[in-house]
Amino acid sequence: MAAERHGLELHSLVTEEGTLRITLDPVPLAEPGPGELLVRVEAAPVNPSDLGLLFGPADMATLRREGDALIADVPLDRLPAVAGRIGKPMAVGNEGAGTVVAAGPDLQHLIGRKVGMIGGSMYAQYRRVALADSLLLPEDAAAAEGASLFVNPLTALGFVETMRAEGHSAIVHTAAASNLGQMLVRICKADGVPLVNIVRSPAQVALLRDLGAEHVLDSSSPDFDAQLVEAIAATGATIAFDAIGGGTQGGRILAAMEAVAARSLKSYSRYGSDSFKQLYIYGMLDVGPTVIDRHFGFAWSMGGWLLFPFLRKAGAETVARMRARILAEFRTTFASTYTATIGLADLLDPEVALASQRKGTGEKYLVDPSR
Numbered sequence: 001m002a003a004e005r006h007g008l009e010l011h012s013l014v015t016e017e018g019t020l021r022i023t024l025d026p027v028p029l030a031e032p033g034p035g036e037l038l039v040r041v042e043a044a045p046v047n048p049s050d051l052g053l054l055f056g057p058a059d060m061a062t063l064r065r066e067g068d069a070l071i072a073d074v075p076l077d078r079l080p081a082v083a084g085r086i087g088k089p090m091a092v093g094n095e096g097a098g099t100v101v102a103a104g105p106d107l108q109h110l111i112g113r114k115v116g117m118i119g120g121s122m123y124a125q126y127r128r129v130a131l132a133d134s135l136l137l138p139e140d141a142a143a144a145e146g147a148s149l150f151v152n153p154l155t156a157l158g159f160v161e162t163m164r165a166e167g168h169s170a171i172v173h174t175a176a177a178s179n180l181g182q183m184l185v186r187i188c189k190a191d192g193v194p195l196v197n198i199v200r201s202p203a204q205v206a207l208l209r210d211l212g213a214e215h216v217l218d219s220s221s222p223d224f225d226a227q228l229v230e231a232i233a234a235t236g237a238t239i240a241f242d243a244i245g246g247g248t249q250g251g252r253i254l255a256a257m258e259a260v261a262a263r264s265l266k267s268y269s270r271y272g273s274d275s276f277k278q279l280y281i282y283g284m285l286d287v288g289p290t291v292i293d294r295h296f297g298f299a300w301s302m303g304g305w306l307l308f309p310f311l312r313k314a315g316a317e318t319v320a321r322m323r324a325r326i327l328a329e330f331r332t333t334f335a336s337t338y339t340a341t342i343g344l345a346d347l348l349d350p351e352v353a354l355a356s357q358r359k360g361t362g363e364k365y366l367v368d369p370s371r
């Protein structure tokens with residue numbers, strides 16, 4: 001019976017002495033109740049946000065294996081920022097997919113079916129999940145195809161919803177060769193939304209052009225800022241979503257938007273244009289300070305953008321529409337790529353941990369805890 005089952009689950013613990021300890025521990029599995037499924041997890045991506053919880057404030061240069069645990073030192077001055085998790089083993093893995101092995105009395109017909117899931121604790125052999133937090137996959141789908149159908153797809157769709165809701169008509173996107181960025185390229189192409197993609201290498205420019213992206217700029221190119229102004233002029237973009245966070249990129253986008261707006265000013269104003277510009281920071285690929293050189297007037301705003309508050313604000317009808325589209329296009333618009341599939345225990349390998357921490361294009365790992 002499911003009530004007697006145990007399964008391994010990955011935990012990340014930060015101690016008050018300044019040690020990060022990642023372990024695989026047996027946890028009891030409760031019988032699924034009404035409206036619940038017990039799923040054997042067969043695929044879960046290692047997303048950038050998972051890495052934040054997995055390794056937290058650790059000094060990655062000190063990563064080492066001690067017995068069954070992956071260990072790293074946490075500099076003591078970084079502990080206050082994670083005070084809320086000290087001494088509490090954290091389960092990791094935002095989303096995943098697998099096969100239903102047990103179900104509440106009302107959901108027995110789903111046993112044997114594959115589902116995508118959201119809600120945390122996916123780096124585990126089994127996950128009990130509410131039906132509402134799952135997506136029933138077609139009979140012929142592989143678990144790997146359902147592993148990443150929540151976080152990035154809903155976020156990419158959320159950007160377009162946010163653009164429309166806030167009265168903008170085109171988007172600037174950074175770190176645009178990411179899995180999420182590639183989804184956004186396909187969405188915007190299908191929906192006729194002009195999109196300016198910012199990447200940081202010629203290889204990434206080629207990747208996005210192959211997907212059919214029209215405006216792709218390489219931030220490492222010497223005339224990047226001038227190209228950015230022209231791409232914004234061509235698209236009319238007044239909203240930007242920035243996954244980098246640290247450094248100057250966000251401020252340079254706002255400056256380029258203002259440079260375009262200033263072209264249609266009838267007379268000079270020392271306060272800048274009235275054209276409202278919005279920058280949303282939604283990632284921390286660069287954890288350094290955000291540097292904003294405010295030479296773009298006063299008609300601008302900068303804020304954070306996070307998926308779950310957005311979903312709450314968007315409401316049930318919008319979320320249902322987004323989920324239906326994700327399911328209909330899971331093999332095309334919302335497909336993700338991975339560098340390799342690894343087992344749960346491989347996450348405790350210092351080499352794998354360091355490689356995943358790079359967050360490079362096409363370098364994401366997929367974990368299959370059923371291995």
Ligand SMILES: NC(=O)c1ccc[n+]([C@@H]2O[C@H](COP(=O)([O-])OP(=O)(O)OC[C@H]3O[C@@H](n4cnc5c(N)ncnc54)[C@H](OP(=O)(O)O)[C@@H]3O)[C@@H](O)[C@H]2O)c1
Nearest residue numbers: 048155175177178179180243282283285305306307360361
């Ligand atoms: N706020 C939210 O609710 C939310 C939801 C979903 C995702 N996200 C964020 O979305 C971003 C993309 O996620 P993903 O899963 O699609 O990522 P991914 O597939 O792992 O790709 C990461 C991309 O970021 C680039 N990158 C890494 N460090 C960079 C830096 N310092 N400056 C510029 N580019 C850098 C990489 O390019 P290189 O090859 O050049 O390194 C790569 O193209 C992440 O930041 C994630 O945290 C946020």
